[in-house]
Amino acid sequence: MNSVDAAGLGIGDDYPPRIMGVLNVSEESPYDPSVYDDPGEAARYVDEDLIGEGADIVDIGLESANKRFDVLSADEELERLHVALETIESVSGDAIFSIETRYAAVADEALSQGFDMVNDICGFADPAMPTVCEEYDVAVAKMASPPDLERPGAVEETDWSSRKSPTWARRSDYVDAVFEALKQNGLTDKTIVDPAFGSWSDAKTLEDDRNTFRRLREFRALGQPMLVSINRKNFLGEIADRETDKRLPVSLAATSMAIERGAHVIRTHDVAETRDAALVGEAFTARSSASADGITLSQLDVQSTREFRSQLRERGIDPAFADERQSQLIEIDSLGLDASDRLRSVAAEHDTVVRRVGDDRLLLVGSTKAVSDIAGRFAAERGTLGKLGAKLSEVLR
Numbered sequence: 001m002n003s004v005d006a007a008g009l010g011i012g013d014d015y016p017p018r019i020m021g022v023l024n025v026s027e028e029s030p031y032d033p034s035v036y037d038d039p040g041e042a043a044r045y046v047d048e049d050l051i052g053e054g055a056d057i058v059d060i061g062l063e064s065a066n067k068r069f070d071v072l073s074a075d076e077e078l079e080r081l082h083v084a085l086e087t088i089e090s091v092s093g094d095a096i097f098s099i100e101t102r103y104a105a106v107a108d109e110a111l112s113q114g115f116d117m118v119n120d121i122c123g124f125a126d127p128a129m130p131t132v133c134e135e136y137d138v139a140v141a142k143m144a145s146p147p148d149l150e151r152p153g154a155v156e157e158t159d160w161s162s163r164k165s166p167t168w169a170r171r172s173d174y175v176d177a178v179f180e181a182l183k184q185n186g187l188t189d190k191t192i193v194d195p196a197f198g199s200w201s202d203a204k205t206l207e208d209d210r211n212t213f214r215r216l217r218e219f220r221a222l223g224q225p226m227l228v229s230i231n232r233k234n235f236l237g238e239i240a241d242r243e244t245d246k247r248l249p250v251s252l253a254a255t256s257m258a259i260e261r262g263a264h265v266i267r268t269h270d271v272a273e274t275r276d277a278a279l280v281g282e283a284f285t286a287r288s289s290a291s292a293d294g295i296t297l298s299q300l301d302v303q304s305t306r307e308f309r310s311q312l313r314e315r316g317i318d319p320a321f322a323d324e325r326q327s328q329l330i331e332i333d334s335l336g337l338d339a340s341d342r343l344r345s346v347a348a349e350h351d352t353v354v355r356r357v358g359d360d361r362l363l364l365v366g367s368t369k370a371v372s373d374i375a376g377r378f379a380a381e382r383g384t385l386g387k388l389g390a391k392l393s394e395v396l397r
Contacts, residue, residue, distance in 0.1 A: 001298065002223050004190045006139035007116035009056055009096050011192060011225045013287060013298075017259050017278035020098065020227070020267040021046070021055030025083040026063045039083055043090035051093030053272035057265070058091075059119050060084045061100040071150055074103040081106065085113050098141070102149050104128035111136045121145065121152040124185035134188050141227045141265070143194040144181040153200025155181040156208070174208040175215050179222075179310070187224060192265060194227045195219055199234060209235035213254070216261040220301050221310035228258045229267035231274065248273060256281035262301060302326075305368045305396060323369035330364040330371065330395060331357070332388070339384045346377055372396055 003012030011018055023046055024035045036042035050058050062080045063072045072080075088097050099110035102122035107129060111118070117138045120129055123145035133140040145151070146158040155177045161169035164180060172180070182193050195212050213235070219226055230236065232247040240250045248270055255266055255274050259281025268274040287301055302308045308326050309319035335343065340362060344354045350373050352366030364371065371392060378389030 001220065002189070002225070004139050004192060004225050006057070006190070007096050011139065011264050013264070015264070017263070017282050018056040018265045019054055019271055019275045019278065020057040020059050020265050021050030021053075021095075021271045022059050022061070022267065022269050023050065023087070024061045024064070025080060025087070026061060036087075037083060039086035039090055042083070042087040043092075046087065046091050046095075047093045050271055051091070051095045054275040055095055055271045057096045057098055057117070058088075059098040059100050059267060060087070060115075062106070074105045077101060077103060077106045078109060081110060084110070084115075088114055102126060102152065104132045108132045108136075111138060117141070119143075122149050123147075123152075123181060125149045127185060130186060130188050133190065137190070139190040139192060140188060141192040141194050142182065142187065144178045144196040145200075146181065147184055151201065153196040153198065154203070155196065156203050157201055173211070174204075175212050175218070178212060179218065182219070182222060187222070192225045192227045193219055193222055194229065197228060197230050197233055197235070206235040206238050209233065213258070213261075215306065216258060216263065217301055217303060217307050218310045220262045221307070221314040223314065225264040226262055227265040227267060228263045230254050230258060231266075231268040231270060252277040256284075260285045320369075323372065324367055326368045328364070328366060328368055328371045328396070330392070332362045332364060334360045335362060335388065336384060339388070342385060343374075343388070346374055350374055368396060 001013045003010055003014055009018065023042060025037060025042065026035070036045060046058055062077045062084065084099065096116045097114065098117045098119045099107060099115045100119040100121060101107055102120060102125060104126045107118045118133055118140040120140055121143045123142050124130055125145060125147050126149060143153060144155055145153050146155055151157065156174055158177065158181065160172065160177060160180065178195050197209050197212065231251050232244050236250040236254055237243065237247045242250065251270065252273055255277040258266065259278050266274055266278050287299065300311050302311055305322055305326055308322035312322055313319045347354045347364065347366070350366065350370040352364065352370045352374065355363045357363045375389045375392035375396070378385045379393065381389065
């Protein structure tokens with residue numbers, strides 16, 4: 001896992017979780033507590049409510065990214081930039097300042113006048129963005145997006161059959177598309193990846209966000225630090241049936257889980273509370289590494305076959321190797337005597353072990369490939385074994 005230096009602020013596995021507070025200087029932004037058009041008032045908010053509450057990074061947005069509003073041009077963003085620049089000049093606290101923009105020209109101007117990093121919500125759709133960030137040697141958060149400046153985050157609306165391949169498009173799901181979108185137009189050495197939580201398009205569902213969150217560890221295979229923006233998001237609010245102003249508890253629960261699953265930066269409007277939740281997540285995160293005589297060993301964070309495959313694929317190794325090497329321990333309840341005997345027989349043919357561990361429980365132990373083969377053997381059968389085959393396939397996804 002690569003670490004990133006953001007103007008002296010370390011971001012990665014070797015550093016504490018970082019909190020990114022939000023300031024908007026756009027009148028159309030929907031979240032009132034963070035919206036200011038007066039630099040003096042904005043600076044007080046930054047000092048007291050962001051930096052004063054523990055924000056390491058202050059992300060300043062020039063326009064609302066809400067899909068309900070028209071996209072501003074680069075010139076229109078530049079017309080608003082002076083408010084952001086006057087704000088950071090008036091801030092007395094110590095933080096890294098990030099400019100949220102999709103345009104390389106805006107990033108260039110902001111970086112030349114005092115900003116420290118970039119938050120690109122269009123994921124390098126402007127092909128000059130990586131070059132600008134590399135020229136200034138700055139960190140850049142790259143949100144998963146199609147290569148389109150007009151549609152930030154709308155990865156499910158991308159024609160992946162032509163951009164990747166028809167076969168890949170048929171077999172992939174939403175999270176696979178997010179992963180692929182993050183790779184579009186490459187990554188700089190100082191890129192921080194963002195899986196794009198939120199209602200970025202009408203085609204995206206709350207279940208898409210939930211699946212992304214479930215599979216958050218897979219994005220570690222990209223080898224770069226990860227930013228998540230989950231504060232008060234709809235996919236969390238629906239779980240607890242809470243409106244936006246009542247969603248802080250679910251956001252904090254998700255923050256701890258996100259850190260444990262590999263996030264390094266949490267973007268939030270609720271800085272103090274989110275900082276505490278992130279520290280709890282960090283305290284219970286177990287990742288092993290060791291260094292001696294200039295040699296460093298790091299145990300990669302793999303807790304599922306899918307994560308194993310992702311790590312191998314991004315390192316140029318056939319993902320099928322994961323199926324042969326990763327072990328599965330699957331407990332099966334109440335299978336029945338005849339079905340249990342048949343399972344033992346088929347398992348023995350695939351060098352897989354079945355052991356009874358209780359009155360009605362069996363433990364199936366073998367490689368992912370072997371268990372998958374067993375599932376395939378049973379898939380065409382009717383009754384209990386057919387259902388077992390289907391469930392085994394589901395568990396292995």
